[in-house]
Amino acid sequence: MKRKEGQVRDHTLSAYAVVWCRDFRLQAVKRRSGRGLPVALVDDTQRQSIVLCCNALAARSGVEPGIPTVQALARCPLLKVERPSEAAELAAGRSLLETALSWVPGIEETGPGILTLDLATQPPAQWQESAFRLRDRLFFLGLEVVIGLGETPALARLAAQAALHGGVEVWHLRPEERLEKLDQLPLIIAETGSGLNEKLRLWGLQTLGAFARLRREDIASRLGDEGVELWLRLTGRLRRPLRLAKLEQLFEEHHDFEYDLHEREPLLFILQRFIETLVGRVAQTGRAATAVHFLLSFADGSCHAKRLSLPEPSLDSEVLFRLVSGHLESFEMKAAVVALRLRFEPSDPVASQKNLFGAGLRNRHQYEETLKRLRKIVGSDRIGSPRSVDSHRPGLFEDAPLPAELGEGGGRASGPPVTGPTLRRYPAGFRTRVQVRDGIPLRVESSRISGVVINVSGPWKSGGDWWHHGQHWERIEWDVELLNHGLFRLVETGRGWVLEGYYD
């Protein structure tokens, strides 16, 4: 079957949404002044103050963009005049992005107050419902938006424009009814140059649908690139990848203190608030924090920066607060704090399949914290899970990290079969005098233990490392039972006898 001109060739379920915050600069500052008031944003930088934009209430009273502020106030005495605020716009932009993240992760900041969302990850049946939900959430935050849905970014933008002009909240331009819907839209919605619009009007074209029905070759020959570009947009053939917003900026909070701060408590209070906010934001992206960047600026110009990493990505506010507050308490603040900055380093949350019969650490964060505290008590080199090293020299082992997961351990323990009691070594071994008859120990005398040998087992000779210069060792072991004392290990080396330890 021959495909009709203007029909979409790609029938995959790609879809985009454009969230459009009309008069974004005004809405950004209006959030503070509340609803139900006529508000206008004015430009005071010129010799004469003029209205940049206004809300619907003000417009109803005759206020319109471009008129002097004085005139606007005369027309609407209740008019609330606001000045543009970069900080308010930044905050509103963040709110917009943050809230949109609750819907999809792929978002482009197309312009001030305009977001383009890639809906490819969302089921089509939920697009419209989710769009209304997002609109409601933003309304709650003081931002009034319209949302356009379409199969390409350009068509979604067109749908958003249509929603703006039509006074509806969500406008869905479905592929199967695209031409019919475009028939309802005036040319001005396509945001083309006035020259092209005028030319099309003179041709007798009133709607975008009528334009989309024209043949591409005819448009190319008569209207050139601008016409072709519009035709491609309207027919859904103009696709572009989204320039996804860098979300890192969302995961940062900072506070400049208006006064010098010497105490830790207020800092902890602010830190807790920051952490809760950032946790919420990171959670909306479906990720978790793998590290926290902490920066304190001091009144003397110095600063303290630290990257605090977590054993595994987490979004547990309590864990994150403990991590940061623990660090805050670990160093001395030599000057007053003037600014605090906190940034979360996001990462994919841990998702691992545990062994069916295995086990693991219940709370890795708590374990890491315990380790940290234990290291403070006993030293950092004395904690670990003992593992044998590649040597036959007795007593050598190394400390390995405790595995976070334990495999199935129900069967027999690995390693050599175990017989006999365990050996407990004396820290450095005791120099010992040993009476020997026919090469067999008879009596042992040392500062720790002295006694008569009533039973003996040995000698057990061993040696090694002769292939390493200066590390050669050789020893002869005897296991002896001393009268009224117990079982001991005696070792004869080239330097004499040593009471190495006892069996227990």
Add this chain to the structure above:
Amino acid sequence: MPVTGAAKIDALESLRKQLGRQIKSGTELLQEREQKGICLVTGLDGLDETPGGGLPRGQLTEIIGRGPSRGLGVVMAALLARARGEGRYVMLLDVGAGFSIESFPEGDLESLLRVGCDSAKQAVEALDVATRDENFHLFLLDGRDCEPSDWKSVRTQQWYRILNQLRQREAVAVLFARSEVTGATKHRLEVVSRLALGDLHQERLVILSRTQFQPVRHFTEEKAGALRAG
């Protein structure tokens, strides 16, 4: 006005009625624990046959061997093996540097975290920190090389804090020592059997089956103090 014993009991009864089931008597708690099977079964006949049937959860148990070669190390190794078999982590607070890796099967050490300590005091401090961690259910404090006077520097409150933490997590702590250590311990066993040279080549299970435990009673904090001072 002096308060009589009967008045105290009445006041307590009235308080209990007001608070409903929020407070429980010691007997009730004991019964509850017995019903819940609140002891950690070790698989060691000698230990499991003692009153309570194993190592009581939420408690510190002292296992005493008055001198070397009583078999405390074998008991420790058995507890480690049992914990590994159940896939649980164990923390060993090792006073001194006497740990010998060749005495344990490699696999049993997988779930063991060893903390080397210089002194009894340091080990108890470490135990105080460690018992707050929910990842470990069994804590072994190896104080076999400590002198009775070494425990003197440990504050009594610290023992009770540890007990409280153990109780909260229902974890088990076992203190291996040469003599009684603290009056805070309610469960104390003495290993009375001795090892002989022939045991060096004997299967551990056989050694364990011959190990004899005997409950040690009536050891108070005062006695502990007197012992340390003595």
